[in-house]
Amino acid sequence: MAAKKPTKKTNASADELKAYYKTMLLIRRFEEKAGQLYGMGLIGGFCHLYIGQEAVVVGLEATTKEGDSRITTYRDHGHMLACGMNPDGVMAELTGREGGYSRGKGGSMHMFSKEKKFYGGHGIVGANVPLGAGVAFADKYKGNDNVTFTYFGDGAANQGQVYETFNMAALWKLPVIFVIENNQYAMGTSQQRSTSSAEIWERGKAFGIPGEAVDGMDVLAVKDAGERAVKHARSGDGPYILEIKTYRYRGHSMSDPAKYRTREEVQKMRDERDPIEQVRNILLENKYASEDDLKAIDKEIKKIVNDSAEFAKTSPEPAPEELWTDIYATEVPQEA
Amino acid sequence: MATEILMPALSPTMEEGTLAKWLVKEGDTVSSGDVMCEIETDKATMEFEAVDEGVIGKILIAEGTEGVKVNTAIAVLLEEGEDASAADSVSSDAPAAAPAPAAPSKPAEAKAPAAPETDTTPDWPEGTKLKKQTVREALRDGMAEEMRRDENVFLMGEEVAEYQGAYKISQGLLDEFGAKRVIDTPITEHGFAGIGVGAAFGGLRPIVEFMTWNFAMQAIDHILNSAAKTLYMSGGQMGAPMVFRGPNGAAARVGAQHSQDYAAWYMQIPGLKVAMPYSASDAKGLMKSAIRDPNPVVFLENEIMYGKSFDVPDVEDYTVPFGKARIWREGSDVTIVSFGIGMTYALEAAEKLAAEGIDAEVLDLRTLRPMDTASIIKSVMKTNRCVTVEEGWPQGSVGNYITSVIMQEAFDYLDAPVINCTGKDVPMPYAANLEKLALLTTDDVIAAVKKVTYK
Numbered sequence: 111m112a113a114k115k116p117t118k119k120t121n122a123s124a125d126e127l128k129a130y131y132k133t134m135l136l137i138r139r140f141e142e143k144a145g146q147l148y149g150m151g152l153i154g155g156f157c158h159l160y161i162g163q164e165a166v167v168v169g170l171e172a173t174t175k176e177g178d179s180r181i182t183t184y185r186d187h188g189h190m191l192a193c194g195m196n197p198d199g200v201m202a203e204l205t206g207r208e209g210g211y212s213r214g215k216g217g218s219m220h221m222f223s224k225e226k227k228f229y230g231g232h233g234i235v236g237a238n239v240p241l242g243a244g245v246a247f248a249d250k251y252k253g254n255d256n257v258t259f260t261y262f263g264d265g266a267a268n269q270g271q272v273y274e275t276f277n278m279a280a281l282w283k284l285p286v287i288f289v290i291e292n293n294q295y296a297m298g299t300s301q302q303r304s305t306s307s308a309e310i311w312e313r314g315k316a317f318g319i320p321g322e323a324v325d326g327m328d329v330l331a332v333k334d335a336g337e338r339a340v341k342h343a344r345s346g347d348g349p350y351i352l353e354i355k356t357y358r359y360r361g362h363s364m365s366d367p368a369k370y371r372t373r374e375e376v377q378k379m380r381d382e383r384d385p386i387e388q389v390r391n392i393l394l395e396n397k398y399a400s401e402d403d404l405k406a407i408d409k410e411i412k413k414i415v416n417d418s419a420e421f422a423k424t425s426p427e428p429a430p431e432e433l434w435t436d437i438y439a440t441e442v443p444q445e446a
Numbered sequence: 447m448a449t450e451i452l453m454p455a456l457s458p459t460m461e462e463g464t465l466a467k468w469l470v471k472e473g474d475t476v477s478s479g480d481v482m483c484e485i486e487t488d489k490a491t492m493e494f495e496a497v498d499e500g501v502i503g504k505i506l507i508a509e510g511t512e513g514v515k516v517n518t519a520i521a522v523l524l525e526e527g528e529d530a531s532a533a534d535s536v537s538s539d540a541p542a543a544a545p546a547p548a549a550p551s552k553p554a555e556a557k558a559p560a561a562p563e564t565d566t567t568p569d570w571p572e573g574t575k576l577k578k579q580t581v582r583e584a585l586r587d588g589m590a591e592e593m594r595r596d597e598n599v600f601l602m603g604e605e606v607a608e609y610q611g612a613y614k615i616s617q618g619l620l621d622e623f624g625a626k627r628v629i630d631t632p633i634t635e636h637g638f639a640g641i642g643v644g645a646a647f648g649g650l651r652p653i654v655e656f657m658t659w660n661f662a663m664q665a666i667d668h669i670l671n672s673a674a675k676t677l678y679m680s681g682g683q684m685g686a687p688m689v690f691r692g693p694n695g696a697a698a699r700v701g702a703q704h705s706q707d708y709a710a711w712y713m714q715i716p717g718l719k720v721a722m723p724y725s726a727s728d729a730k731g732l733m734k735s736a737i738r739d740p741n742p743v744v745f746l747e748n749e750i751m752y753g754k755s756f757d758v759p760d761v762e763d764y765t766v767p768f769g770k771a772r773i774w775r776e777g778s779d780v781t782i783v784s785f786g787i788g789m790t791y792a793l794e795a796a797e798k799l800a801a802e803g804i805d806a807e808v809l810d811l812r813t814l815r816p817m818d819t820a821s822i823i824k825s826v827m828k829t830n831r832c833v834t835v836e837e838g839w840p841q842g843s844v845g846n847y848i849t850s851v852i853m854q855e856a857f858d859y860l861d862a863p864v865i866n867c868t869g870k871d872v873p874m875p876y877a878a879n880l881e882k883l884a885l886l887t888t889d890d891v892i893a894a895v896k897k898v899t900y901k
Contacts, residue, residue: 240636252649365460
């Protein structure tokens with residue numbers, strides 16, 4: 111018997127846990143591969159990796175239903191993989207190729223999927239917050255019970271438009287879940303140095319928006335909180351705030367030497383709190399999966415990621431004509 | 447199988463760097479995430495981590511080496527248990543060049559300037575029943591008709607509902623369409639513009655009213671970055687079919703912060719359409735086209751024009767297409783190009799010039815993006831002279847752009863330099879006399895026309 115007990119009584123079945131493990135691992139391996147391709151010069155510009163934060167999107171995606179929407183910032187690869195977008199299309203967008211989700215015209219920070227109701231992929235810190243509330247506004251207007259997950263970081267939480275949005279979302283009872291992915295560093299500035307309050311979610315109280323802080327390294331805790339948030343927003347009670355305390359292992363972007371924190375701090379988080387290791391332990395300790403089962407999953411994920419990299423390398427660059435397409439629509443691309 | 451570890455690119459612009467320090471030595475086992483070496487880029491010293499597991503078989507670049515090009519092999523990684531001699535026969539993982547596009551393609555280049563073929567059909571046929579209407583009423587009717595036509599169209603903004611509009615443009619809309627579709631917002635332009643764009647992403651057709659365009663400066667990020675660029679960034683998957691509207695430019699005695707003309711600003715943005723009507727019929731017809739347009743439209747109105755009356759066709763569903771200039775007055779001596787309130791000065795000047803025997807042709811662009819440059823060129827080829835008229839500032843003006851188009855497409859037809867009549871290059875003063883001096887006048891236009899006609 112392992113000395114460490116499973117974190118808590120799990121609110122997920124063995125199959126569900128295996129699925130979370132698999133998706134988190136997919137994100138981790140995908141991001142490692144993206145980092146590698148960046149180093150090789152195959153991915154250019156800015157590239158913000160999600161490594162360490164995997165439990166946030168995976169836990170929340172477990173609470174969604176068909177019709178729900180999601181929107182996030184430029185650290186968006188994990189969100190896309192978690193909502194079921196094709197890794198090939200995401201990786202090929204990173205390499206700026208025709209097979210990418212935006213046919214190479216968006217890049218790492220700007221990808222979208224009409225099919226998955228993934229509304230991007232936004233590069234202006236804080237701007238996706240009112241956009242997400244707007245998507246929720248459209249759902250309320252149409253009278254359905256869909257909700258919109260609007261992800262942003264602890265850095266964006268200091269933008270004025272976030273609070274303009276909190277005010278209107280509460281006033282109009284918009285079905286939006288504000289997910290603050292607090293990875294503790296707004297680029298290189300720690301929360302202590304940038305943010306007057308330790309608990310960002312409590313700012314919602316000023317607008318009458320309920321919320322809570324969540325352990326973002328524990329996918330089951332995220333899912334648990336996500337269910338409360340979804341229940342609230344879906345039933346017409348308006349917005350809900352989840353401040354998910356997470357941690358990114360890599361720099362802000364590929365060119366960040368991360369000198370604002372110690373290597374020991376990162377290593378401690380990896381060793382003691384890693385979201386993937388936590389699920390791995392639960393799976394093994396509860397005998398939901400054997401080492402061999404997990405090895406098979408690792409192998410499967412490795413293949414998916416390697417295939418996506420291969421696709422992203424071999425997909426052609428967009429045709430020069432693409433320069434001039436998609437500037438104006440001739441018909442509405444997104445019908446109600 | 448042994449693989450090469452390559453010098454990584456560690457910033458968007460890095461081409462080479464210094465291998466400052468090795469933290470591993472030959473024979474060390476590394477796993478994913480272990481720091482192998484420190485690399486100095488032009489910006490910082492970065493730690494370079496292993497991606498794969500293995501044993502460092504050979505170090506190829508000694509520490510302290512400067513100017514190591516990206517993708518140079520710096521070490522060889524062996525698989526666990528692999529013999530060190532394998533380090534001599536490595537497979538290179540250096541990236542191949544990107545495959546060329548599959549489709550046969552022409553070199554990308556800007557579209558050739560449109561030949562001066564123009565649509566000169568009148569806005570309404572001879573004999574159409576007309577009614578006198580103010581620009582204010584025309585704008586409201588345009589919105590109301592489209593709201594009746596499509597239930598996804600809604601209006602949001604400050605004081606648009608219960609107050610009936612700060613300038614009474616939305617008078618009566620709350621009564622007819624209810625609070626679900628005519629929505630008072632808090633004073634929070636940045637936020638409600640963003641919510642409007644998000645609602646458009648989500649399938650609605652928002653009309654976002656700014657009490658004046660001056661206040662839209664707080665929201666300009668959403669107009670440009672969120673609304674105008676999303677269709678392109680998403681490869682055509684989604685966009686923002688919506689209208690941003692409100693009064694633009696100087697009103698009267700309201701000072702510098704409330705008196706700016708944004709025509710030239712928004713005209714510059716690919717992905718946006720920009721309308722700036724002068725007459726009531728255009729206000730209505732362009733508003734209806736703007737609401738139906740599948741793209742974000744910036745609709746620039748003018749407070750002084752709201753109360754002016756014009757003939758408006760008394761027909762069902764009157765629309766005006768984007769990108770079609772209207773010739774208000776035909777003439778042979780000079781072309782005066784304007785739009786919005788500038789047309790007031792252009793037409794008045796033409797009237798006075800006619801009395802002096804100068805026959806001016808007056809073009810109202812009506813929309814600035816798309817811009818009907820073909821009609822300008824066609825007219826200039828006839829008159830050989832051009833004066834542009836706008837209230838905005840001179841540097842980077844709409845007139846500057848028109849002038850460059852004429853230079854490129856009709857240079858040989860010009861008998862005089864093009865003159866841009868604009869507002870003066872100062873913030874709008876409050877004092878009555880100074881404000882008058884800052885604004886464009888009919889006399890400015892007359893003087894410019896005389897200059898280009900050498901009269």
